[in-house]
Amino acid sequence: MNSPMRVAVTGAAGQIGYSLVFRIAAGDMLGKDQPVILQLLDIPQSLPTLKGVVMELEDCAFPLLAGINITDNPETAFRDVNIAMLVGARPRGKGMERKDLLEANGAIFIDQGRALDEGARRDVKVLIVGNPANTNALIAMRNAPSLMPGNFSSMMRLDHNRALSQVAAKLGRPVAGIRKMIVWGNHSSKQYPDLNHAEVGGDKVARLVNDPAWVEDHFIPAVQNRGTEVIEARGLSSAASAANAAIDHIRDWVFGTRENDWVSMGIPSDGSYGIPEGVMYGFPVVCKEGGYHIVPDLEISEFSKEKMQATYRELVDERDSVKHLFG
Ligand code: NAI
Numbered sequence: 024m025n026s027p028m029r030v031a032v033t034g035a036a037g038q039i040g041y042s043l044v045f046r047i048a049a050g051d052m053l054g055k056d057q058p059v060i061l062q063l064l065d066i067p068q069s070l071p072t073l074k075g076v077v078m079e080l081e082d083c084a085f086p087l088l089a090g091i092n093i094t095d096n097p098e099t100a101f102r103d104v105n106i107a108m109l110v111g112a113r114p115r116g117k118g119m120e121r122k123d124l125l126e127a128n129g130a131i132f133i134d135q136g137r138a139l140d141e142g143a144r145r146d147v148k149v150l151i152v153g154n155p156a157n158t159n160a161l162i163a164m165r166n167a168p169s170l171m172p173g174n175f176s177s178m179m180r181l182d183h184n185r186a187l188s189q190v191a192a193k194l195g196r197p198v199a200g201i202r203k204m205i206v207w208g209n210h211s212s213k214q215y216p217d218l219n220h221a222e223v224g225g226d227k228v229a230r231l232v233n234d235p236a237w238v239e240d241h242f243i244p245a246v247q248n249r250g251t252e253v254i255e256a257r258g259l260s261s262a263a264s265a266a267n268a269a270i271d272h273i274r275d276w277v278f279g280t281r282e283n284d285w286v287s288m289g290i291p292s293d294g295s296y297g298i299p300e301g302v303m304y305g306f307p308v309v310c311k312e313g314g315y316h317i318v319p320d321l322e323i324s325e326f327s328k329e330k331m332q333a334t335y336r337e338l339v340d341e342r343d344s345v346k347h348l349f350g
Contacts, residue, residue, distance in 0.1 A: 034111020035063035042266035060090040064100035097138035112153025136166030177289030179305035181268035208334025215330035216246040
């Protein structure tokens with residue numbers, strides 16, 4: 024048996040946390056021979072709820088769960104962690120503008136970035152889920168100067184998985200057969216789900232669909248607006264599917280993406296595909312040996328370029344409104 028890995032989850036008393044921590048403890052993320060120690064962070068008001076979650080974790084008697092720590096202190100939560108999943112964030116309150124939300128959450132991610140910088144393992148893998156995820160990830164990264172940009176990522180995987188399912192349903196093919204999907208840009212309704220490169224059984228999805236109007240008028244908006252639809256149906260935002268996406272994201276980052284495929288991850292832009300450095304942007308990436316790299320040399324249509332720039336501009340606006348929060 025391997026020695027335990029330390030996994031921090033913030034906002035662990037929340038909805039996503041409640042779906043996430045049990046699956047991590049069950050070995051769905053790091054494998055069935057990898058013990059884990061959970062380091063769970065929430066705010067003081069949520070600690071009573073978190074204690075209930077811990078009781079349930081104990082009651083599962085998970086063989087791989089080697090320890091659980093709960094705290095309201097980011098430094099304690101991130102000490103020596105291998106994996107940090109930053110889910111906790113302030114929800115948008117009544118009358119709150121998007122800018123106010125950015126500001127309120129920005130403050131959280133400054134502290135958490137600093138705490139990661141101080142205490143996490145140097146090879147820590149950080150995933151930011153709490154919204155606005157891309158910009159929060161940028162703030163955390165900028166406040167963790169002793170870590171590498173490659174330690175940080177934000178979650179586009181839920182959007183990626185939603186896109187795969189839309190295509191599988193349209194073609195009547197198993198979702199596992201769909202490869203090379205991309206969701207570019209921001210995790211917001213400006214994201215660009217791009218199926219121009221997607222394949223199934225060696226055929227191009229776009230050719231099989233053979234219906235550009237479906238792509239533009241159904242597929243793209245369906246993926247962009249799926250979160251809102253879930254809220255309307257459930258009265259609560261996506262939680263189990265978000266937790267599942269977070270598990271997929273970290274598992275692939277640790278173990279590698281499957282052959283002849285890639286995944287979408289929010290990562291620091293490096294100038295690829297005309298997206299200048301300085302934002303966290305959803306790119307197609309291949310994960311290998313614990314790292315990731317952007318898939319190079321994809322041919323990008325004019326239509327795609329325009330959509331990719333629109334989602335980039337939104338990220339620049341978000342970044343510029345919280346510039347003062349960068350370390
Ligand atoms: P929730 O409101 O049920 O739970 C949030 C938890 O975070 C609460 O327990 C709260 O006490 C905690 N929290 C607040 N401030 C904190 C801080 N400073 N430190 C630690 N914990 C803190 O929300 P839910 O549904 O679990 O969603 C969490 C976040 O994930 C939200 O921002 C949501 O918008 C985002 N999200 C992102 C997705 C993505 O694809 N990137 C998909 C779905 C949700």
